Every structure is written in structure tokens, then in C-alpha cells.
Amino acid sequence: MLEIDHASKLFNPGTPDEKVALMNVRLKLNPGDFVTVIGSNGAGKSTLMNIISGVMKPDIGEVRIGGNAIQELPEHARSRWIGRVFQDPMAGTAPTMSIEENLAMAYRRGEKRGLGRGVNASRRKLFREQLSRLGIGLEERLGAKAGLLSGGERQALSLLMATFTQPRILLLDEHTAALDPARAALITSLTEEIVRETKLTTLMVTHNMEQAIRLGNRLIMMDKGRIILDVPESRKSSLTVPQLLGEFERISGSALSDDRIVLG
Numbered sequence: 001m002l003e004i005d006h007a008s009k010l011f012n013p014g015t016p017d018e019k020v021a022l023m024n025v026r027l028k029l030n031p032g033d034f035v036t037v038i039g040s041n042g043a044g045k046s047t048l049m050n051i052i053s054g055v056m057k058p059d060i061g062e063v064r065i066g067g068n069a070i071q072e073l074p075e076h077a078r079s080r081w082i083g084r085v086f087q088d089p090m091a092g093t094a095p096t097m098s099i100e101e102n103l104a105m106a107y108r109r110g111e112k113r114g115l116g117r118g119v120n121a122s123r124r125k126l127f128r129e130q131l132s133r134l135g136i137g138l139e140e141r142l143g144a145k146a147g148l149l150s151g152g153e154r155q156a157l158s159l160l161m162a163t164f165t166q167p168r169i170l171l172l173d174e175h176t177a178a179l180d181p182a183r184a185a186l187i188t189s190l191t192e193e194i195v196r197e198t199k200l201t202t203l204m205v206t207h208n209m210e211q212a213i214r215l216g217n218r219l220i221m222m223d224k225g226r227i228i229l230d231v232p233e234s235r236k237s238s239l240t241v242p243q244l245l246g247e248f249e250r251i252s253g254s255a256l257s258d259d260r261i262v263l264g
């Protein structure tokens, strides 16, 4: 489904500020894989998401979806295949647009006609049905401005907008990290439900070690621009947080330095 082939990315090459963000990364996700991603500060997790979504290009290497190389395509041209939810609840929705206008915009993602706000009766019915799946009453507030929603409600809307057009890949970039524990738990369970129902191929960056182990069918660990461990489902299900941290230290030679780490 998604293949990353020998991708490398260097920032400020040849200068004293040179930073290795990705170094010869190879990753293959099978259809329906739900992969959690953990790693130390500056390990390259966001850069990995960025080269998949098209925010930036790798210096070398290929990114393929369904066998087609997409690394030269701009972000907007990939958007129909890739849904992404960011850490910041403000990032995924337009605050001055209503809930239904936001959904209409997501519905047209990747279409040539661009960003339309039009909502007709059948589309409104579809939006209401989709929103009711979230179970938080947003279907009764179609005309409310997204900017007036709470962080958790906006993140739930972002998750729906990223997934309801059936992209090929879902990227979750610490999407529960900015929420309080109750709202984070709600968004986590909505994520599990949506991914299970839609069978979306998903890559989720998290600083929560317990979540990284419990969610999904595979876990990858990054350090200094490399994938240093790829844990299959058979091992992941019996893994504990101390074992995971121990594995990191054993392979990388130092303890996991993550200033936002949540153990569980």
C-alpha cells in the first residue's frame, strides 16, 4: 500500500547546522496495517509524515502509494489519497467555516473544482449521518462555526474529515497529545473504531508508550533518522512499556530521550 524506499532527508546540508532527519529509511505498509511510531526527540517522525503527505520531498529515495511513485507530487495532488490529523486541533479545520462547510471542503479534497462551500440536501444528510457516528452531538450543530468547538470536538471533526472520503493512507501526528486525558481517550477510541471499520492503512506517531503498544498491529521505533526496530503484532501484544524502553536503549545505546513521553 505505502512503500518508502531508501529515503533520506538532510536539513542545512554542508553547514554547521546540518541535521539528519531521515537516513536511508525503508518501510512497507501492507493494506490495513495500523502502525504506531515512537522515537526520541528529533528522530525524524514528523519528517517521515511530511515526506509521505508531500509537505516536503526526500533528498533521495522514493515514496510509493499503490505502486506509484508520488515523491515529486505536491501536497494538494496527494490529498485525495492521504488523510492527516495534526496535534493542534486548530490545524485540521477552518475556524470561520461552519461544521458542514468544513465537511464539504473535505468532501471535495483533491477534486479539480477546488475548495467549494456548497452543501445540498443529500450531502447534508450524509454529513449528519457521518457526524452522528462520532457520538458527541455534532450532527445537531451543522451550522456552528468550527472555531467555537472545544479542542476535543475539533479533533473529532478533523478525524472525520481526514477519513470519510476513504483515503488510502491515514497519518495521525500525535493527534491526541494536546488534549486533556478524557478528550484524548475519546479521540483514541474514535480512532480505533474508524480505523477498524474503514480498514484504513494508518501510521500514528505517539509519545504515549502504552498507546503505542496497545493500538494497531505493528510498532516502529525511530532514532537519529532511522527505523531501528519494527515490532510485528505477534511480539507487540505481549510487550510491556519497560521492555520497550529497554529495547530502545539496547539498540540505540542510550535511553529514549523524549521530553513529551507518557508511559501509560
Ligand SMILES: Nc1ncnc2c1ncn2[C@@H]1O[C@H](COP(=O)(O)OP(=O)(O)OP(=O)(O)O)[C@@H](O)[C@H]1O
Residues within 6 Å of the ligand: 011, 012, 019, 020, 021, 039, 040, 041, 042, 043, 044, 045, 046, 047, 048
Ligand atoms: N525545517 C527544518 N529545518 C531544519 N532542521 C529541521 C527542520 N525540520 C526538522 N529538522 C531537524 O530534523 C531532525 C528531525 O526532526 P523531526 O521533527 O522530523 O523529528 P521528530 O522525531 O518529529 O521530533 P520530535 O518528537 O522532537 O517532534 C531534527 O534534528 C530537527 O531539528
